[in-house]
Amino acid sequence: MSSKPCMKIRVVARIRSHGDREAKPWISVHRPNGEDSETVALSFDAPSASKKESHQVHYCYEPNEDNDKIYIREIKPFISEVFDGHNFTTIAYGARGSGKTCLIQGSGESPGLAALAIEDITQMAERAERLVAISFYEIYQDQVYDLLKSDRAAVSILEDAQGKIKLKGLSQVPIKSSSEFRKLYFGGCNSTKTVNKLANELPKRSHRGLIIHVTSPVENTDAPPVGKLNFVDLAGYEDPRRKSKDGLSFVEKNKINKSLYALQNVLHALNANENHVPFRESKVTRLLQDSLGGLSNRLTVIACLNPLFCQDSIYIASLASRTCRGSHHIVMESAKKSKTLEKPVGISSSKVRISQSASGKQIRSRVHLLQKNASCKSAVKGKKLFGEKSGLDNDMKLSSDSAVASTAKAGAQEEETSISAVASSFDSLTHGDEKSGLNVTERMVSSEKQTSSAVLEHTLENTLPPNVDVSQLCEENQEEVSSNLSCSKEAFPLPNRGSMGKENLQFSINEDGSPPLSARLQELSNSLKLLYSSTPCIKMPNENVEALEPKTPIIDSNVQGNERKDIAGVDSPLPASRTCYPGTKNSLVQEYLKIFNSASKEELKGLRGIGEKRATYVIQLREKSPEPFKTLDDLGSLGLSAKQVKKMLAMK
């Protein structure tokens, strides 16, 4: 990990109040040192949640604590920094109806955080002779609209030559007092009439953001540049698998939730000080790009929780907790020592979700899950999704060259094997101990097992309470790993070493031990997880398939119940046999197109078949239309043949 300091992110939770005072609270807040606790732990009294499982955040505001208190503790102390040119961002997220809007926006009678901040900002601006202006926007289906314009004109997010984000078309309306602000915020363009009129055109569920700009009069050239306060009210999270009250489809809900996943990925990358922060994954993060990150900026995320049972709130608390704990990249030191592994394998901390206080039973079931992940992860190691480069690329290429030559000797049989071994283990696999009597396939699987087990064991050692016998847990589940390995082997008839493209070679770990695809893959895995749970069960044909030839899966309607679940690998974010599901394929295609619609030029150039010219052309197309690639056919406009496109997908 990089040792340079990174932006500090504060994560607090807020349980909104509830009219029924008799209602039994379902969330317990444990403050080890009262108000001064550095972190507090949340636990849920719900059938699906273990009482011993807790989620850590920096602080939690309980129902009796009002917006004023949150403002005074979380925002007021930092307002002066905005006058020094720094940016301060507050983002509220949570399940539907968890009180995000009441918290950020509030009402005339009970002002939210934004209105409370304006009160102080306008007074300070008057004293400091600064100007205050506001922008108010809404993001729906990845399109930004200006809420201070009567026609709610669309806004474009552009980046200037210095990399600064410009919001073309977003108005900045000067204000001098909080009453002017209220007129605009609660009335004006937002009047009931306008809202009603526009209700037909715009959706009920969207993200809303307010920007308060603090600037200096033009004549005062000595004053610091613009500082901004952002308030963002993310649309309510809802498990897409559940039927929505407002008739929203799975896809629509997934789209709304995508911003939350994207934010999570950005927070993960910022916490981990990663070189690449995936701001482009959503409009929300893109729009906030210059306020997120940077040592002088501040960010507070408020996880809003429902006061009565709400399964989605448990998920929200776990996301908040993950951000709060920050990122702990785990480098598999033990793997370095292993004979079969010459390079360490990194595991994304975001994949490690074991609560420190998880029960033995939970630990066992999660060990099982981790093992599945470990084996699946290795099985998909060769599949590059986002073209992230790492500092080890060159090393990997060098070691792979010799591996290519030796692998060729192993003949056709090897083509059926999993490509899961890391590049540097190829030598030991192909020239390995012949006396062992194992063929290359078996040696690879054996190495795979060792890799998975070692990664798992190391991961557990770093995450489980000290009293848990990690090796015993691993042993107990070793059988499962083996079956997963054979499953992944069948599901991924991968190319031999010679046909590994730059994608596979780039699929290495970063020098600092950070995960190869990092937070961006996590987002994909989140989406996949949601998709798997609702896709029909599909089995791959058993016959040998050509490594690079995508096959149409066969739907097996006879598979039911547990068997269906086993095949679908519902429990695993990266199921053992991805190619088992049509939803997966569509999802991957969509993810792939998303890369074309959002990746930077350099990232595009990392993709198979994309060089300087095509990358430039993609950027040009995107300047004309925000998302030019809607179907695979659109890739044809880049001069890619159907075969090339097929090959690209086959590598995934």
Ligand SMILES: Nc1ncnc2c1ncn2[C@@H]1O[C@H](COP(=O)(O)OP(=O)(O)OP(=O)(O)O)[C@@H](O)[C@H]1O
């Ligand atoms: N602090 C509070 N005290 C009492 N009631 C509240 C509080 N906050 C929110 N509520 C009530 O909870 C309900 C949902 O609030 P709100 O609209 O703010 O939720 P939301 O999270 O923004 O919803 P959505 O996800 O649909 O955008 C409203 O009826 C509101 O009056």
